[in-house]
Amino acid sequence: MHRRDFLSHAAALGAVSLPSLTSAQAPAAPALPARRAEPNPSPSGQPLSVRVGMTDWNLGKRGDITKIALARELGLDGIQVSLTFPTDGSPHLRQPETQVAFKRAALENGVQICSLAIGNPGKSRLPFHTNPASAILLVEAVEVARSIGTTNILLPILGDSHIDMTSQAQVDTFVAMMKEVARYAEKAGVVVGLEDWISAADNLRLLDAIGSDAVGVYYDARNIKAKVHDPYGEPAMLGARIHQVHIKNGPQLMRDAEQLDWPRLAREYEAIGYRGWYVLETGSPSGDFVADTKANIEYVRRTFRMPT
Numbered sequence: 001m002h003r004r005d006f007l008s009h010a011a012a013l014g015a016v017s018l019p020s021l022t023s024a025q026a027p028a029a030p031a032l033p034a035r036r037a038e039p040n041p042s043p044s045g046q047p048l049s050v051r052v053g054m055t056d057w058n059l060g061k062r063g064d065i066t067k068i069a070l071a072r073e074l075g076l077d078g079i080q081v082s083l084t085f086p087t088d089g090s091p092h093l094r095q096p097e098t099q100v101a102f103k104r105a106a107l108e109n110g111v112q113i114c115s116l117a118i119g120n121p122g123k124s125r126l127p128f129h130t131n132p133a134s135a136i137l138l139v140e141a142v143e144v145a146r147s148i149g150t151t152n153i154l155l156p157i158l159g160d161s162h163i164d165m166t167s168q169a170q171v172d173t174f175v176a177m178m179k180e181v182a183r184y185a186e187k188a189g190v191v192v193g194l195e196d197w198i199s200a201a202d203n204l205r206l207l208d209a210i211g212s213d214a215v216g217v218y219y220d221a222r223n224i225k226a227k228v229h230d231p232y233g234e235p236a237m238l239g240a241r242i243h244q245v246h247i248k249n250g251p252q253l254m255r256d257a258e259q260l261d262w263p264r265l266a267r268e269y270e271a272i273g274y275r276g277w278y279v280l281e282t283g284s285p286s287g288d289f290v291a292d293t294k295a296n297i298e299y300v301r302r303t304f305r306m307p308t
Contacts, residue, residue, distance in 0.1 A: 080117050118154060200233075
């Protein structure tokens with residue numbers, strides 16, 4: 001969706017507020033298709049533009065509403081905002097007034113909130129996949145995503161929350177938790193995407209056990225390259241279970257393609273019909289953040305294609 005179309009659409013909606021998702025009384029949403037909330041083919045027959053977003057932490061700070069305006073200045077289409085868990089009383093997205101402020105800032109700047117990322121929940125709530133508190137935090141995240149108007153949540157199960165797929169106890173605990181979270185996500189029309197350090201085959205094992213289209217994969221080829229194996233062929237294995245994609249190239253610009261064969265990956269995403277966001281998780285190798293980010297945006301727009 002182009003910025004002008006987004007503004008027109010948002011203006012037509014007016015100041016509609018969504019009720020909080022509360023219990024079984026929450027209104028049911030339509031059944032989830034294989035991939036949600038993606039654009040239809042262009043009526044003119046012209047190729048659709050790739051939608052490029054960026055993480056708020058790479059823009060400078062998690063949960064900082066001012067990064068929405070920065071995203072607009074850089075020419076981004078969207079921003080991935082973080083659900084943070086501050087202990088100093090600072091604003092955060094679990095507060096309804098903060099949700100309203102983020103929605104307003106996105107509208108005023110013509111930038112979409114493409115997804116909600118789970119920030120660091122604190123050591124007391126880790127590891128995420130075995131701590132009972134994490135299920136409550138995820139249900140809250142579903143409510144937040146629904147309220148701010150995004151259909152994608154990034155759930156990182158890496159680092160301190162990396163799942164040992166050889167531990168059946170860890171797998172069983174995570175699957176049981178996500179089955180329950182998926183019930184809420186289904187009602188809200190939200191997909192929880194798993195970003196992890198495990199293979200496509202292991203992701204499929206998890207997703208098949210969870211058994212809900214409301215849980216998918218947040219694919220990061222650079223993570224897989226660094227921690228598992230070459231990612232080539234994995235998009236084809238995961239197919240429609242990929243709901244959003246991170247793009248990064250380690251300490252280099254995207255055009256310095258020594259880490260990964262990005263044109264090859266771009267063809268793989270196109271081949272599976274991926275129409276979602278490409279979300280930059282990139283830094284500034286030269287020290288000029290604006291120039292480096294614009295160069296990365298230009299590279300993604302030039303290299304990646306929306307399926308026709």
